[in-house]
Amino acid sequence: MQQLRKRQRVALVLGASRGIGAGIAEIVADDDIGVIGTYRSRLKRARNVQERIRANGGEIQFFELDIASRTSADRFSQMLQANEVELDFVFLSASGGLERGQGEGYAMKVNSFGLEYTFDLLVPLMREGASVIYLTSHEAHYLSSSDMKGPQISKKYAPYLSVASSKNDGERKLRQKLPDLATRGIRYNTLSADLVPGTSTAKLLFLSDPKLSDLLEARRIEVGQLPSVDDVARTALSMALDCTLEHGETIEVWPVDAGRRELTET
Secondary structure (H helix, E strand, O other): OOOOOOOOOOEEOOOOOHHHHHHHHHHHOOOOEEEEEOOOHHHHHHHHHHHHHHHHHOEEEEEEEOOOOOOHHHHHHHHHHHOOOOOEEEEEEOOOOOOOOOOHHHHHHHHHHHHHHHHHHHHHHEEEEEEEEEEEEEEOOOOOOOOOOOHHHHHOOHHHHHHHHHHHHHHHHHHOOOOHHHHOOOOOEEEEEEEOOHHHHHHHHHHOOOOHHHHHHHHOOOOOOOOOHHHHHHHHHHHHHOOOOOOOOOOEHHHHHHHEEEOOOO
């Protein structure tokens, strides 16, 4: 943690070894902000991200964390406490549910129960004035709403419904904590995005069924341009730094917005 202490502020990025999480880590890490990143199992992939960040003058330290495991979450939070880490930014970008061989109920275990348990361990480590950004998909965010938006992947690939449902439940659990976070001076916001090429979800969808590559192309044809990992990552950082955002508000990233924020109250 010695290198992180040289930075004035500290950001935690869950799932920083791949996809949008890696994109956020690479943008956030600079002379002012040091990053703590987590990975579930692939240390080599995390080290590749670390090398890119350090090559650009940033600093990130990676730690193993499986948010589906309470033992892993406890170990991680205890390590942060032992090192007297205080968090200024928390990006909740880790998720799962499409991985092979994890069994029934894994999506809910990762995206809802595990997320809530891990988050509750992290809250005492957040400074007053800290910012929390939860990343989700339009389909998950609007799942319980009659005004469904986004590509509606589950209509073409039924297994994704468990992922969307679990992430919707995870967001609901986080939003129930808004009053407590407000008393602690911590701001929470949701970032909801369209289908993003290059993310782990997109890759796992195509691995599950190669025909789903047509889904991405169909969405491109429908909307013209899909947001990139960089678009979403930059929006996440912008949100974290924007003190004018209201506690609990949602930012949506749509294809036509690529690189531009749209503020939507929820």
